[in-house]
Amino acid sequence: MDLTTLQSGLDTIWVVLTAAMILLMEGGFALLEAGFVRQKNAVSIIMKVFVDITFGALIFFFFGFALMYGKDVSGLIGSTGFFMRGDLSHISLSISHDTYWLFQCAFVIAVISIVSGAVAERINFHAYILYTIAMTGLIYPIAGHWVWSVGGWLGRLGMIDFAGSAVIHALGGFSALAAARIIGPRIGKFAENGSANIVPPSNLPLASVGAFILWFGWFGFNSGSTLSATNGSIGHIAVTTMLAAASGGAACILFTMLRYRKSDPPMVINGSLAGLVGITAGCAFVSDAAAILIGAVCGIAMVFATEFLESKGIDDPVGAFPVHGISGSIGTLAVGLFAKPELTAGVGRSYSGLLYGGGFQLLGVQALGLAVVSVWGFALTWIAFKGINRAVSVRVSRDEELVGLDVGIHGVPAYSQDTDFIELQQLKMDYKQ
Template identity: 85%
Template sequence: MDISTLASGLDTIWVVLTAAMILLMEGGFALLEAGFVRQKNAVSIIMKVFVDITFGALVFYFIGFAFMYGKDFAGLIGTSGFMMGGDLTHIKLSISNDTYWLFQCAFVIAVISIVSGAVAERINFRAYILYTIAMTGLIYPVAGHWVWSVGGWLGSLGMIDFAGSAVIHALGGASALAAAIFIGPRIGKFSENGTPNIVPPSNLPLASVGAFILWFGWFGFNSGSTLSATNGSIGHIAVTTMLAAASGGASCILFTMFRYRKADPPMVINGSLAGLVGITAGCAFVSDIVAIVIGAICGIAMVFATEFLESKRVDDPVGAFAVHGVSGSIGALALGLFAKPELTEGIGQGYSGLFYGGGWSLLGVQALGLIIVIVWGFGMTWIAFKLINLFIPARVSRDEELVGLDVGTHGVPAYSQDDDFIELTKLKKS
């Protein structure tokens, strides 16, 4: 066996394993969101995650991958690769196209899961299925093509987004915001004068376990984006990922102790996730100290963003926009400031941040790309829900929301004794 064959085999194992780590993050999303919402809606969260995995994977196989990584048309969209067929010779990697699809499939499932939490406890399940098809088949793949595909117009301008602070998180956060605004707040979340009411999470230990699973999966998310087991930057990527997450959580602990006189558990959970989101774009291209700075900024910004949304009567039960939209934006822009030349040598010339002598060019491209991705995600999600709402109500009925989606939509509570379930079944049949 020659060296190139061995390297290709190692790369394949690495990418498949990291793809599996990213897919495990769906368990993290499920536990995190189930813990943040009320007990009567825990099953509905789990079902939406299953929609993400099942419909998301199938739609991405049939059309999404082609639109994202197919042969480029005018820098805007891919035109080959439907069901992994057609001309994909422009994809030049040491791994097979099937392996590459699996890794990218894990990414697209993560994107739609961001939106899931923002519309928790009041979205119509059938409408969510249709939106999942729109996101995984068109909205995310087109934005991804612009930045990551061969010939994509934003990538050609020089935009960097190593593992997706903009393409995945800012896009997902903007889409989550549009969905939350369109569907409206939960019943009772805001009083008549606009004051937000506290809706206590049902299970914070469960949510924290979900966050730890997401944290674990993020090492696959970021380090796996090298697409190579022999890439020398894997260790550095893992270190910056760890430091940013720790910094996001630590800054949130200290800031909430100062602001609220106590460390706020849901905020701290989201603070660590915000740090992870923020470092995703530049994990390979910034120093350890910069990773700590990015994480700290994201952790604090997430708190302000959460408070701002509530002041505007926008109900985001799990903080999807504050964690993903805001922190993803910070991470994408931070690259324009802190990209270190010696760390970006492998991706071409001229990739230096403002603070490393690169001038304003990279920051400008990052800002332009970020704005385009956010506008695309928000606008297309709004249009998608407008169209869906013409045929299926995007929101459940008032009675169904008050009873809870677990029983109202899926016919089973998350937590029940056998006798309780028997009585519930009788009630449904009567």
């Protein structure tokens, strides 16, 4: 066996393994969101995650991958690779195109899962399927092409987004903001005077386990983006990922103790996730100290963003926009500040952040890319939801929302015992009447 074959084999194993780690994050999303929402809507969370995985994978295979990574047309869109057929020779990697598709498929599934939490407890299941098709087949692939594909216009300008603070998290976060704004708050979330009512999470231990699974999967998310098992930066990427997550959580613990006189568990959970989101763009290119600072800033900013949304009457049950939209934005811009030239050499040319003598060039490109990707996600989601609403209501009926989506839409509660069977059947009969 020659060295090239051995390298290809090792890289294939690495990429498939990390793709599986990213896919496991869907279990984290499911537990996190099910724990944050009320018990009567836990099954609906699980069903949306299954839509993400099933429809998301198929649509990305049919045409999403082609639009994202096919041969470039004017820096805007891909044109080959539909059904993973046609000319993909411009993708020159040590792994096969099938292996690369699998890894990227795990990414696209994560994007739609971000939006899922923002519309929890009131979105029509049929409408969610249609939106999943739009996100995985059009919105995300085109934005991804601009940054990550061979020939994408933002990539040519020099935008750096190693594992997706902008392409995945800012895009998903601002899409979630648009979706939450259109669909409106849950019944009873806001009082008549506009003040926010507390909707207690159903199961915080469950949510915390979900966060831990997401944290675990993030090592695949970030380190796997090397696409090589022998890349010397894997260890550094894992360390910055760990430090940012720890810093985000620690900052939230201390900050909520000061602000609320108690350490707020949901905020702490989201604080660690915010740190993970923030480091995703620059995990390979910033120092350990910068990673700690990025995580802390993201964790605290997430708290303020959560409060801001509530002050504007926007209901985001799991904090999708504060965690992903805000932290993704901070992380993308942070690359323009903290990128070290000796660490960026691996992307083809050396980049220097503002604090390392690079001036405002990289920061300006990062800001432009962030703005474009965020506006694209927000605007296209707004258009998609408005269009879907013409075909099928994006929101469930008032009765369905009050009884809970588990029984009202899916016909089964999340938690039941054999002795509850008769009562369940009577509840379903009463609802149908």
